[in-house]
């Protein structure tokens with residue numbers, strides 16, 4: 737434990753921690769998307785509600801929620817510390833050294849897009865997580881909560897914009913993780929880039945399809961939904 741903590745305090749240790757927690761959060765994103773795709777099942781939310789109920793009540797999933805929160809906190813905390821450290825380590829040499837300047841720009845973009853994703857998460861959890869557990873006196877099912885939220889075009893726009901920014905965050909995040917893991921020039925670079933593109937491009941597009949689907953439903957039913 738002591739050695740692990742010592743490693744974490746080093747710059748390489750922190751970079752590795754950001755990369756690994758980032759990958760872990762990506763795996764959550766895939767599971768979350770997988771369940772959300774049941775929203776398209778066309779069965780009035782029956783299958784989605786079943787899975788959502790399982791996720792909300794299963795004790796193992798509840799334990800994993802704690803791991804998820806720790807993963808998020810570690811990812812955010814370590815990225816912010818790294819950014820400040822990098823900034824104070826290289827003050828004004830960029831005029832002469834382009835690579836350092838572009839790496840600084842890249843990490844600034846990641847920090848900025850990460851902050852937007854964080855703000856999205858606060859709003860998202862307020863609506864759905866908190867909404868389903870504490871603010872749901874009307875007794876709406878999870879599917880109904882989603883349907884009602886996405887009947888609002890402003891909320892949809894907020895989500896779609898957040899997903900574009902999430903894609904951007906993941907793109908930069910993957911690039912710097914590749915550098916950290918030293919797989920920039922490996923034999924598998926192309927394959928790894930393809931997998932990364934699924935995360936930063938395909939996953940956000942599929943997420944964005946959800947608000948659009950419900951917005952269309954809202955207008956098709958004349959605003960009843």
Ligand code: HEM
Pocket residue numbers: 765768772788791792801853857860861864865868869878882895902943944946947
């Ligand atoms: C249109 C896309 C999305 C929909 C419809 C959606 C829906 C939901 C719902 C209904 C919940 C509550 C689940 C519960 O109470 O058990 C939830 C929780 C959560 N969502 Fe999303 N979500 C979407 C996108 C995202 C994205 C892109 C992220 C991450 C960047 C995210 C992160 C989370 C987290 C961290 C939780 C709490 C963990 C949990 O309860 O399992 N969601 N989402």
